[in-house]
Amino acid sequence: MKRKLVIIGAGMASGRVLEHLLAAEPEGWDVTLFNAEPRGNYNRIMLSPVLSGEKTYQDIVTHDDDFYAQHKINCRFGEAVVRIDRENKVVYSNEGGAPYDKLLIATGSAPFIIPVPGHDLPGVITYRDMDDTQAMIDASDKPGAKAVVIGGGLLGLEAAAGLKARGMEVAVIHLMGHLMERQLDPAAGYLLQKDLEARGITVHCKGATKAILGTDRVEAVLLDDGTVYDADQVCMAVGIRPEVRIATDAALEIGRGITVNDQMVTSDPDILAVGECVEHNAQLFGLVAPLYDQAKVVAATLLNKDAAFQPVQTATKLKVTGVDLFSAGDFADANGREDIVFRDPARGVYKRLVIEDNRLIGAVMYGETGDGSWFFGLIKDGTDISDMRDTLIFGPAYQGGTGADPLAAVAALPLDAEICGCNGICKGTIVSAIEGGATSLADIKAQTKASASCGTCTGLVEQVLASTLGDAFKMPAAQPMCGCTDLTHEDVRRLIKARELKSMPAVMQELGWKTSCGCHVCRPALNFYLLADWPEDYHDDAQSRFVNERNHANIQKDGTYSVVPRMWGGMTNPRELRAVADAADKYDIPAVKVTGGQRIDLLGVKKEHLPDIWADLNAAGLVSGHAYSKGLRTVKTCVGTDFCRFGTQDSTGLGIKLEKRLWGSWTPHKVKLAVSGCPRNCAEATCKDVGIVCVDSGFEIGVGGAAGMDLKETERLAKVATEAEAIDLTVAFVQLYREHAKYLDRPYKWLAKVGLEWVQAQIVEDMDNRAALIKRFDLSQTIYQRDPWADRATPQARADFAPLADLTKEAAE
Amino acid sequence: MNWPNQNWLDIGALNDIPQRGARVVKTVHGCVAVFRTGDDQVFAIDDRCPHKGGPLSEGIVHGHAVTCPLHNWVFSLETGMAQGADEGAVATYPARIEGGRILLDAKRLIRGAAA
Ligand SMILES: Cc1cc2nc3c(=O)[nH]c(=O)nc-3n(C[C@H](O)[C@H](O)[C@H](O)COP(=O)(O)OP(=O)(O)OC[C@H]3O[C@@H](n4cnc5c(N)ncnc54)[C@H](O)[C@@H]3O)c2cc1C
Ligand code: SF4
Ligand code: FES
Secondary structure, three states: OOEEEEEEEEOHHHHHHHHHHHHOOOEEEEEEEEEEEOOOOOHHHHHHHHHHOOOHHHHHEEOOOHHHHOOEEEEEOOEEEEEEEOOEEEEOOOEEEEOOOOOEEEOOEEEOOOOOOOOOOOOOOEEHHHHHHHHHHOOOOOOOOOOOOEEEOOOHHHHHHHHHHHOOEEEEEEOOOOOOOOOOOOEEEEOOOOOOOHHEEEEOOOOOOOEEEOOOOOOEEEOOOOEEEEEOEEEEOOOEOOOOOOHHOOOEEEEEEEEOOOEEEEEOOOOEEOOEEEEOEOOOOHHHHHHHHHHHHHHHHHHOOOOOOOOOOOOEEEEEEEOOOEEOOOOOOOOOEEEEEHHHHHHOEEEEEEEOEEEEEEEEEEEEOOOOOHHHHHHHOEEEHHHHHHHHOHHHHHOOOOOOOHHHHHHHHHOOOEOOOOOOEEEEHHHHHHHHHOOHHHHHHHOOOOOOOOOOHHHHHHHHHHHHHHOOOOOOOOOOOOOEOOHHHHHHHHHHHOOOOOOOHHHHHHHHOOOOOOOOOOOHHHHHHHHHHOOOOOOOHHHHHHHHHHOOOOOOOOOOOEEEEEOHHOOOOOOHHHHHHHHHOOOOOOOEEEOOOOEEEEEEOOOOHHHHHHHHHHHHOOOOOOOHHHHHHEEEEEOOOHHOOOOOOOHHHHHHHHHHHHHHOOOOOEEEEEEOOOOOOOOOOOHHEEEEEHHHHHHHHEOOOOEEEOEOOEEEEEOOOOOHHHHHHHHHHHHHHHHHOOOOHHHHHHHHHHHHHHHHHHHHHHHHHHHHHHHHHHHHHHHOOOOOHHHHHHHHHHHHHOOOOHHHHHHOO | OOOOOOEEEEEEHHHHOOOEEEEEEEEEEEEEEEEOOOOEEEEEEEEEEEOOEHHHHHHHOOOOEEEEEOOOOEEEOOOOOOOOOOOOOEEEEEEEEEOEEEEHHHHHHHHHOOO
């Protein structure tokens, strides 16, 4: 007698089960197939090509009416099962019941909906089935229609690309810092974002959806940061969770999914489960490869054969035509793991392999994924890769058994391989130049133009020299920024501007960084370069700043902080002094000191008190003195004409004006100014970064002084007649320094490299350039001249500065 | 708080710590620094640098390592070992993430680093 098999869900997993089962035992089963969707099994993963118009629904049907008829399957499509009666072994839909000997639950997943206001407005959909896909296709019919996709993971991006291909204007909102963060690292995420933006898709990372707006229908999406995107259609693709409702009601054992054993049997021996709805060994499944393995096991179990399900590694590809992306295995940083990173900025190629114990355990690839399956094989098989380590990243084509010569990969490159992307120079051209007598990088640059433009291929050119000339070539030792790159600070600065690199992942990708997220040496420098060069585009990264700049206070050797309010030009008054004294009392400040920069330092403040003391000082009109910053510190002044009998100009007034103009600006290193009222120089202006000495006929401006580890007198930049000109020159000088100096070079060190004459040519003689520098400085100030104390005297900041948890009381019990 | 019946103690949300950042948890034995790395893993180590006591929670986080803010010693967040030429180590504590919450092993926190 035929046994009765009831299947709930006609999805990708149950389709496979049917094939295996009916192939082995065509006449053994009387199958009833329920499906909530009004259709049978189709290839869900191909919905994206249907959405983009590259395929039709008919193309993706996997089991058609003929198949069901031939196997006499009782199809109950459009009927959702609402109850399982385990005692009597019957399942029910609203239209009636069906008895079973064996039951297979294959209900897949339900998309997650973030419960923001407006999530239930018409026009808000998820992306899971053919109906969703059709709804999006219909929405795109309206000319000029706009879509917002919430979620920048696999599904969201496929939806976005599909909608764009249908002619909609598309914005993707993604909560995390980079796209597809579960499959990609920041570098690959950056390349992906660049590719999508090049197609005209707007990408908004770090965007938290606050509400979906509209009256009868969706009209727009509002983010936490206030951004609003107009939308005729919103697609939420923020994640899925196993569809377990009927199993829960039937009191089957449930974790996050329906719990199954290795045979895919649930806690009820007559009920099996398969697909995304199951949980096996605490693991859930969201890709089809493991589901197909499960399907084989389900069929075997039903046939009373031995089989056990074992999860396999999965690999991901994004099905967006023209985007090449591959990720597999585990690519998190960890101890004992090593990275091999390859970047070809000119072609937008990024490859990263993660190695542990001489085995490949993870791979991320962007732009060129042809070798993906070969790497995936190495991961799955746990192959020992020690022998091919040096050339591994070049893929199977270079595994000729040449051994461990680090230059082998370059030596193995074909002659038509492009080395210099800027000038289109192939390896062959360089080799013939070498054969013609070139022996140095300079020769190659002069003769072929290779590495003569952006310079990023310098290393490769040198390797071609080394592999062609052998011992006759000595690799030069430039002083690179840090271990993450071979480029110098100066090169990096130049390339950031020349190639308009506006984010940290952009710099790291385009300039071939060797680590995935930099280090404590390069990140603070890059953060400064980017904010100085692109004040409007770049977002300051607190986590790439040293502790003092992150916490806006100077850390002391015992872990407490010092707090210094600004006293403009060294001037203060009883009200401010009272506020400082009150704060010192209230927060039990152990030491109060007058600094060398004419202000008052409160030493020994606990970190969690910082936002409170700032709020108190703010209330008295005091703002941060930036005593901790690589930025403008103080403008020291003497009393000048107001009180001193020798004074020639209002030195205090000029000092205050300069400080008000320059405060809050970030610079490569700290910047200190002083203004003295006469050559007696009571403000010690001649050892400052910029020092102005007033004389009867005007103002003498000196630059590049130092009174620290090095002692140096300022050099005369210019003498000007008016106060306005003195201010202009000072601002232009600071901006020139901001734009050109190496991070952590004080102005005197930078001047020693570029020369005073060059600086004079830029800002004293070239009036247009002076004006342009001032304009750029002022633009930057519109963004960065903010009191960091006022910004942080908020409940959120208070919470951030406090310990995450205090267990001292509990542990004492 | 689940304390003291359970070993795993919920000390806060993952999002309370910025990526590549850290926060401290106060214990009777001193502060423990809880780090969130760029790839969203959490690690807990003593907040005192063995060199001169620098607060490691205030260092720059890169990969699975942190650089001490005072004199730039670099420590592995996984093993607590100083990297490169420097010698020394800090205690590490079991930490994990579940459903967006950070869990630390309460027993280890009470026993402190010495045990
Ligand atoms: C747009 C898209 C693209 C994807 N791309 C990929 C990819 O490239 N690679 C990859 O590996 N995976 C991809 N996936 C994931 C893949 O489709 C799923 O892993 C797979 O479909 C899960 O199979 P399943 O049988 O468990 O569930 P499903 O295929 O979802 O089938 C479950 C079926 O059960 C029905 N059902 C649910 N509850 C009931 C009920 N109570 N009564 C009756 N019927 C019910 C549902 O209507 C559904 O038809 C993609 C998914 C989507 C949506
Ligand atoms: S610098 Fe000249 S003007 Fe200023 S206080 Fe000294 S003597 Fe007076
Ligand atoms: S205290 Fe940490 S390096 Fe010195």
